[in-house]
Amino acid sequence: MTLEAGTTLPTQTFVVRRADLVRYAGASGDLNPIHWSDRVAMAVGLPGVIAHGMYTLALAARAVATWTDDAEVLELGAKFTAPVVVPDDDTGVSVEVAGEVASVEDGRATLRLTVTSEGQKVLGMPKAVVRA
């Protein structure tokens, strides 16, 4: 895909189930129990088990890789503004990654992302800069 400023990128949807969080916990080494134990999550005041913010950012990065045909990523980041609550059921919850090319200059394309779950933004100012 040619990256041109103003281009809207096709939204990508990921389904996140409790098993995905367990897998991410094991792979990443982030064994914080708020990402797999409702008991612990609720004890610290969360509505239930929440996805690792880094897992949501990893999904956004995968969307960027798909859009850009694995372009070299120069910068990536986001604020974890709202928790993605992942129920202990077979359905899970959807995370949608939308994006647009904000600018292309000096060989750098800045992608402005919008990452939502259940209609709510879950990442604040998610952004990726790739080599264009």
Add this chain to the structure above:
Amino acid sequence: MPVDASLVGRTYPPTRPYPVSEAKVRELAATTGADWDGGPVPPTFPILLAFEAMNAFLEAEGVELARIVHGDQKFRYERPLRVGDVLTAALTVASVRSIGGNDVIGTTSEVRDADGALVCATSATLVHRGGAA
């Protein structure tokens, strides 16, 4: 309060050298449903290093991991990671603020290769949820 402003500016010892393996890259890529086949290492990979540095910091300061919520994470890459890289991360406390009963800890971590060259600079905000701890 286990975390206070006196920690600002402190840099913790680097993590032990971590060799980037094909198996780990494939495993981490698979968490997002990707079938990694030798292409670029996913840009979130350095979180493994940053997370180990963060854990060592929390342990050194006696902070319970379950009380930490990740506020943000940003990466800036000097070059792509490669399988075979041997990496370390060193964490510096950049800021500590108290907001609404929570400690908000700004950290930066530098991920360097075996030659000491910077591969990735990453920053994270850690929110230490107050309460009965």
